[in-house]
Amino acid sequence: MSTHVFDQALALTAQAEGDYLGASHPAYWNMVGPYGGITAATLLNAVMQHPKRLGVPVALTVNYASALVAGPFRVVARPVRTNRSTQHWTVELWQTDAQGDDGVVTTATALTALPRTTWGVDEVAMPAVPPPSAVPPVPLFKGVEWIQRYEVRPVSGGIPRVWDGGGTTSLSQLWVRDAEPRPLDHLSLAALCDVFYPRVWLRRATQVPAGTVSMTVYFHASAEQLDATGTGCLFAQAQAQAIRNGFFDQSAQLWNEAGQLLATSHQVVYYKA
Amino acid sequence: MSTHVFDQALALTAQAEGDYLGASHPAYWNMVGPYGGITAATLLNAVMQHPKRLGVPVALTVNYASALVAGPFRVVARPVRTNRSTQHWTVELWQTDAQGDDGVVTTATALTALPRTTWGVDEVAMPAVPPPSAVPPVPLFKGVEWIQRYEVRPVSGGIPRVWDGGGTTSLSQLWVRDAEPRPLDHLSLAALCDVFYPRVWLRRATQVPAGTVSMTVYFHASAEQLDATGTGCLFAQAQAQAIRNGFFDQSAQLWNEAGQLLATSHQVVYYKA
Numbered sequence: 429m430s431t432h433v434f435d436q437a438l439a440l441t442a443q444a445e446g447d448y449l450g451a452s453h454p455a456y457w458n459m460v461g462p463y464g465g466i467t468a469a470t471l472l473n474a475v476m477q478h479p480k481r482l483g484v485p486v487a488l489t490v491n492y493a494s495a496l497v498a499g500p501f502r503v504v505a506r507p508v509r510t511n512r513s514t515q516h517w518t519v520e521l522w523q524t525d526a527q528g529d530d531g532v533v534t535t536a537t538a539l540t541a542l543p544r545t546t547w548g549v550d551e552v553a554m555p556a557v558p559p560p561s562a563v564p565p566v567p568l569f570k571g572v573e574w575i576q577r578y579e580v581r582p583v584s585g586g587i588p589r590v591w592d593g594g595g596t597t598s599l600s601q602l603w604v605r606d607a608e609p610r611p612l613d614h615l616s617l618a619a620l621c622d623v624f625y626p627r628v629w630l631r632r633a634t635q636v637p638a639g640t641v642s643m644t645v646y647f648h649a650s651a652e653q654l655d656a657t658g659t660g661c662l663f664a665q666a667q668a669q670a671i672r673n674g675f676f677d678q679s680a681q682l683w684n685e686a687g688q689l690l691a692t693s694h695q696v697v698y699y700k701a
Numbered sequence: 702m703s704t705h706v707f708d709q710a711l712a713l714t715a716q717a718e719g720d721y722l723g724a725s726h727p728a729y730w731n732m733v734g735p736y737g738g739i740t741a742a743t744l745l746n747a748v749m750q751h752p753k754r755l756g757v758p759v760a761l762t763v764n765y766a767s768a769l770v771a772g773p774f775r776v777v778a779r780p781v782r783t784n785r786s787t788q789h790w791t792v793e794l795w796q797t798d799a800q801g802d803d804g805v806v807t808t809a810t811a812l813t814a815l816p817r818t819t820w821g822v823d824e825v826a827m828p829a830v831p832p833p834s835a836v837p838p839v840p841l842f843k844g845v846e847w848i849q850r851y852e853v854r855p856v857s858g859g860i861p862r863v864w865d866g867g868g869t870t871s872l873s874q875l876w877v878r879d880a881e882p883r884p885l886d887h888l889s890l891a892a893l894c895d896v897f898y899p900r901v902w903l904r905r906a907t908q909v910p911a912g913t914v915s916m917t918v919y920f921h922a923s924a925e926q927l928d929a930t931g932t933g934c935l936f937a938q939a940q941a942q943a944i945r946n947g948f949f950d951q952s953a954q955l956w957n958e959a960g961q962l963l964a965t966s967h968q969v970v971y972y973k974a
Contacts (some may be wrong), residue, residue, distance in 0.1 A: 487913070491760075491789050508805040518791070526800065539764065551943065552942040559730075667824065670965065672819070672918075672921050689943045692967075
């Protein structure tokens with residue numbers, strides 16, 4: 429088994445088919461609970477480790493129903509429909525909270541499919557930006573643990589230095605990869621889709637409580653593209669479309685250094701204001 | 702009860718709390734099975750009718766695991782986590798197929814939340830386009846039933862007239878509303894998010910088998926904005942980001958005539974090529 433901290437964080441022990449034990453890992457701790465990206469990767473990992481899995485991930489939706497607490501949890505993954513070339517999954521993460529109540533904390537659905545090669549095109553091209561070597565990595569948010577697990581090179585839309593309410597855009601662009609080198613796979617790609625800080629902070633230059641409530645990832649990368657990406661940087665871009673009445677959306681794209689669009693992602697985020 | 706065909710199509714009869722009977726409706730029939738938008742609205746309707754529902758829809762993800770057949774089905778909606786102001790749902794649609802096998806045909810997750818008013822901004826503005834009155838409605842696809850239920854006024858990216866492989870973009874823009882007037886609500890807004898024909902048809906000017914496998918809708922509209930929209934047209938826009946290896950994604954935005962962004966949506970679509 430890999431000794432990389434990412435693999436340690438999403439390690440699962442099978443108790444029965446599709447029924448796993450795991451534990452939240454301090455290396456990916458956010459402010460209240462684990463980094464959402466590591467939870468997404470953990471639920472996907474339950475699918476990946478299932479002996480009845482067909483194919484590779486195409487879509488993943490993770491719903492953050494309640495905050496995980498430190499300690500053990502249970503993940504149950506179930507293939508609800510297996511077709512000739514596609515398979516649909518439901519996943520639940522159960523945990524006992526501080527009051528001793530056991531309940532569903534996170535839900536997910538996933539689609540896996542046998543790889544096929546077809547005609548294709550990238551409709552959205554990677555923006556023209558300086559290569560990662562030309563963008564210095566920035567230490568971000570000392571004190572928040574999970575961000576230390578990533579090498580982040582902000583290209584535009586970094587965290588505001590002055591919280592003066594004067595923001596004009598919610599677009600952030602950055603180069604990013606695991607701080608400790610690890611070849612990209614579907615699990616780390618899923619985790620990276622949640623790497624962005626809350627869009628409302630940037631658009632309004634105001635720091636308010638915010639948390640992702642649902643995230644969807646569409647995986648466009650083939651095995652060959654993942655292999656070719658290896659430990660290289662991803663160019664990650666995110667922007668809100670609507671910020672209103674306590675929730676905003678975020679659309680994100682992640683390309684590899686060769687300019688191949690590996691994943692697109694969307695999330696809806698709760699915020700106070 | 703409304704006599705509008707849309708309401709008839711998604712009518713559910715409660716058998717027990719969160720356990721409903723419904724039936725696929727011929728008025729929304731697609732080529733093989735019902736229009737995906739009516740199925741999405743039906744699953745959301747199971748949440749809306751649940752006596753324990755808290756608040757209004759914020760997010761909905763629907764996974765089309767298998768094709769529905771004509772006839773009755775069962776929908777089971779379950780609130781898996783109820784917080785102070787938010788509630789997380791899982792929904793399953795069960796149906797007995799032609800071989801007599803009962804199974805899960807569609808799964809969904811949803812988030813509802815108590816309405817709140819906060820600071821907000823529309824980050825993505827509606828494109829400058831002619832008003833619906835300046836764009837003649839076009840009868841589309843005679844023979845496909847569900848599209849007859851909508852008044853469609855294509856602005857750009859209409860269905861190719863020549864299938865010559867010469868497409869250059871996957872962007873479609875149209876004005877759309879129920880053909881028989883019906884005030885917009887969350888249910889019809891969810892259905893409209895699936896109104897677009899397959900992006901690969903446009904981008905490649907080639908008609909290939911294609912079907913949505915997962916769709917997510919984020920609802921940005923407040924009750925006041927829905928009321929103000931009424932029976933007016935929506936400006937709907939959709940585009941793929943990546944078309945590759947048998948699946949493509951689609952990002953969509955729906956504005957009302959006043960230019961308010963009511964919903965954003967994403968889907969991943971299977972295609973043959």
